[in-house]
Amino acid sequence: MSPNRLKLYCPPEESTEPTLRIVDESMVEPDILPFDRSRRTIVLSGRFTPALDRARVIHENRLCPECGGSDVEPLELADSLVSPRSRLPVPGTATLVGFHCNQCQMEWPVYEVTRRNG
16 A cells, blocks of 8 residues: 555635646646546445454454554444434444544545445
8 A cells, every 4th residue: 555645635715825837737738647537436325234344344454554553443423313312323334434543643434445345
């Protein structure tokens, strides 16, 4: 897995900061980066994923692929089911989208490691 990351930044249009230009815009054509459309993203929705499969994915991703650290936490969407009694989210029902290492701050999506491991 490559540690390289592409970060995109779009400043607000009403920005008062001066823009820095290294080269003249008219002389350089913009680079277009194609995105691979053939890769299927696996999204594990807690509502439709059996608890055993969800636990297996979390277990397979318990170690950071970059630093080997074990301080890894799952990243979930805020779409979990809400209990009608307590009005609190039900654990294990949110969509699992990735993992975050608290030691080296690396994040990776679910499909990269789950595809690599099997």
